Amino acid sequence: MIPIAIGLGLIMSLIFSEAFGLAAGGMVVPGYIALALAEPVRVVGTVAAAIVTFLIVRLMGRFMLLYGRRHLVMVILVGFLIGHLTRLIFGRPEVPEIWSFEAIGYIIPGLMAYWMERQGALATLVSMLMAAVLVRLVLIVAVGGVPIEIPSW
Numbered sequence: 448m449i450p451i452a453i454g455l456g457l458i459m460s461l462i463f464s465e466a467f468g469l470a471a472g473g474m475v476v477p478g479y480i481a482l483a484l485a486e487p488v489r490v491v492g493t494v495a496a497a498i499v500t501f502l503i504v505r506l507m508g509r510f511m512l513l514y515g516r517r518h519l520v521m522v523i524l525v526g527f528l529i530g531h532l533t534r535l536i537f538g539r540p541e542v543p544e545i546w547s548f549e550a551i552g553y554i555i556p557g558l559m560a561y562w563m564e565r566q567g568a569l570a571t572l573v574s575m576l577m578a579a580v581l582v583r584l585v586l587i588v589a590v591g592g593v594p595i596e597i598p599s600w
Contacts, residue, residue, distance in 0.1 A: 448586070453478040455585055459578040470566060472497075472575035473558030480575060481582035483551050492533055492548030494572065497559035500526040501568065504560065519561060526557020 456478025460471045471477045483489050504522050507513065513521055530550035537548045550556050562571045 448590075449478075449482065451589070452482050452582060452586060455582045456481060456578065459582050463574050463578050467574065469570055469574040470562045471578035472562050472571050473555070476555055476558055476575055477578035477582050479551050479555055480579035481586060484579060484583050486547075488545065488547055489549055489551055492537065493530075493551045493555055494559070495548065496529045496533055496550040496556035497526065497563065498568065500529050500556050500560035501563045503529070504564070522561040522564070523554055523557035526555075526560050527553050530556045 453475055456471075456476065457474050459477050460474045463469050463471045472480075480490060480493070483493070500522065503525050504513070504518075507521065507525075508518075511521075530553055533548055533550045536542075537546060559571065559575065562575075
């Protein structure tokens with residue numbers, strides 16, 4: 448299911464980019480978010496990690512020269528660290544599942560933050576969620592309306 452979701456996410460990202468001029472938070476992001484829509488707390492945790500990453504890199508930009516490849520790598524690295532921090536805090540066994548705000552994947556928060564910087568946070572989040580919902584709908588139709596198994600991240 449993961450390769451199909453990623454492939455559909457790539458197609459949906461391309462459609463959104465060509466039709467609306469908006470990136471859906473990175474090419475692979477809609478596929479991963481689509482798989483996690485049954486776990487809204489994780490989606491919220493991922494978006495929160497992306498926003499924190501966005502804010503940290505903005506602050507770092509006041510003190511460092513961040514441009515081009517260096518900027519992209521810094522955003523991905525900070526997103527990785529923030530995402531890992533969510534796993535350390537919320538991934539412990541004593542944390543109730545309802546409070547499991549673990550970020551999805553390792554580079555997803557960084558990719559989302561990168562596009563938030565490039566095209567704005569609201570445009571990125573709205574296009575990413577719309578693309579993810581469309582991918583999820585196609586996945587549901589593709590498997591005949593059967594509930595989709597959630598992968599273990």
